[in-house]
Amino acid sequence: MSIRHRAAIVVPVLLSALLSGCGLLGFNTWHWNQKVTIVVETPAGERVGQSVQSISWYESPAWARLGDSGGWFSNELHGEAAVVEVAANKYLFALLKTYDDPAGNKVFRPAKANSQSATPDRRTEIRAENDAIESLRETREIPKSAFPTLVTFETLSDPSTAREVNPQNLESEFGKGYRLKSIQLAITSEPRTSGRLQQVLGPGFFQKWSAQFNATIKNAAAFSKRPFAFRLAQNDFINGG
Template identity: 40%
Template sequence: MSITARPRHRRKTAAALLLAMAFLLPGCRLIGLYNWSWNQELELTVITPDGEISGSSVIRASYGFRPEWWGWGDRGRSIIAHSGEAAFVEVASGRYLFAIMSENDPAMAYETFIGPITTSREERIEGFDRLYRLRETRALPRELYPTLVTFRDINDPASVEKVDPDNLEATFGPGYRLASIEIAITSNPKSSGRIIRVIPWTKEYQSKQLDGNRYETIKSNNRFANSLASGFFTTESE
């Protein structure tokens, strides 16, 4: 009896279904697919001339990896994702401080609560199992701070500028100081719908950079704005 090879398109479909199972069935490990998802909250606290003020946001973060037989090397097997909105705080009337989101968000939580992410598959499995079960708040280590930004004109995406976390006065004036950034693994629901009330133009910039260019390019006259798009502030479509 001869054995007929499975058509390539069927193998690809089966692989896609296995990957989907990793997210639909967290912790499903029988076929070597690992995935952890948790809600993490970032809170910014700023000292202003009028006192202390805070703002926070909860995102959904995920980390996982495909089985070793999947190929592409260890980095190619990693599955990293997040959804939600960037944390922000109104430090003065019409002036906001944002901590933009990035693919480092899951690693930020792991390194704060567990330690450095090692190359050991077994240690990562143990570490993410611990992180997934945590409900705890800690000060975010300085070396893990996300990029902080503001807008000179909140209605003009191209006016975005980076903020030095160690020198808020350079951006906002005398009396402004970043008191802390805290991170929590929480049961609170993912934030949604708040940031769009502050920067309603985000939907227009889902397919272009904040400087208005369609793609990121070294030819842009505003390289920082060109390096950002609305996805750094919200993954929500509404």
């Protein structure tokens, strides 16, 4: 067999192996879906909101490190924030944690998972944890320390009216008889959900938000603190295609 013929066989095999995440040359990938469920007690009974999001984890080997990037693990969270209608036209949103490790790290991993020590043993542990989570089908309570940011809007059509909600005191925002009962996280085979945020917020919501943000920044005094609404971003609500 000629060298050219051998290369024609070997190269596609190598590329296929790399893309499939089989671990060849130290590259690995894992994928799973997580379902966030918010349960709120109201004077009219329990209200439940859910969202199924997708998680991807990637490992690149130490030799693939370029400058400050690569050579370790990275992750992505795609989907939309869970939302529950707690009263007529009053909604509670549990924002995505795209700026942080996914909440699942504190729910489905041992505490040592917060360590980012790039040792061979730690690599082996993270691979094993990812293998276990990927095949897991279980629901657990999210601890208060890992709660997502909770947000509501005084006027749903006005992005500038976004307010942060204290998970321990929903009554201060919605009135007597409102209480956050639980926020749960499940590793699930259910497909990623989409469209609920668009349905609740309406078309053009984030375009309006962007226009309000730009106007606020333009008119703000130097070093002034941004209003809460403009410390948020679209990716806190919807991330990924």
